[in-house]
Amino acid sequence: MTPDEAVKNDTPPENTVEAVVEASVVEANIVDARNGDGSATPRLTLYVYPSAKLREKALPVGIVTDDTVKIVKAMEDVVAKLSGASLAATQIGVPLRIIVVDGEISGNPTLTAFVNPEITSFATETLSEREGCLSFPGCWVTITRPASCKVKALNLKGEVFEIEAKGVYARAILHEIDHLNGKLLIDHTTSELRRRMIKGKMAKWHKAAVRELAKRRR
């Protein structure tokens, strides 16, 4: 299935879903991104399926600036707060080609951000593993991906670097680059039954989030 076909099938069940996504996630899940000096920045929203935000194609970052660093910091906070492994900027509604991968996965705690990441080569050998996604809470899909890949990107100083990633590290990078192209977990399964199950699970998740929100407002 192409991403365009997927978009057509992604039509939210009701008009209010976008608002629900934002409200519920802000209340239920999200993160107070704080600056180093402790002052709060605006709260971030993690967009959850079927938000249209997740279908936006991210644009390349022109120049790495302090704003890029702030976006990365916010993304790292989301990953840490939600005990995730990696995140794409499109998931917090920033349509720029930036991904972060938790240092524990990479084995390199100082390297988490990839700006304008590009796969320069990948292994023909593949691995099939279950993948989750912060934008699909509680959903898993088995995805076959290259066992390793080389990635070229900019670091937060605007310098080009290239690394070779294997196993779960390669998987996380490839998953996040999919996000930058508007491709999501659900697009990796051709099983109509599985797709329906994911959509059903997400609909339940939104309902539960709305109930939780109402409770807190009482």
Ligand SMILES: [Zn+2]
């Ligand atoms: Zn994801």
